Amino acid sequence: xxxxxxxxxxxxxxxxxxxxxxxxxxxxDEALAEEGITQADLMKAQIFWVKDKFIARAWGGYTSTKxxxxxxxxxxxxxxxxxxxxxxxxx
Numbered sequence: 001x002x003x004x005x006x007x008x009x010x011x012x013x014x015x016x017x018x019x020x021x022x023x024x025x026x027x028x029d030e031a032l033a034e035e036g037i038t039q040a041d042l043m044k045a046q047i048f049w050v051k052d053k054f055i056a057r058a059w060g061g062y063t064s065t066k067x068x069x070x071x072x073x074x075x076x077x078x079x080x081x082x083x084x085x086x087x088x089x090x091x
Contacts, residue, residue: 003036
């Protein structure tokens with residue numbers, strides 16, 4: 001598989017390819033070299049090396065703390081019946 005073909009895969013599929021190489025006895029660096037990718041490529045693809053295996057970030061969209069406006073019970077004052085202007089007492 002070429003580098004471009006690898007990068008075209010979905011993150012879970014790409015992680016599976018890398019994990020197969022690790023299962024064959026290759027180190028992390030050897031697996032990356034075999035696919036022609038770098039650590040920077042992994043970061044862009046949201047694939048991480050955790051506890052001796054590659055994992056794809058399952059919930060990439062949920063890492064932001066910025067409000068989207070789609071939260072349940074959201075209104076102009078806050079979430080549900082809370083009032084952020086009152087601090088902790090507004091909960």
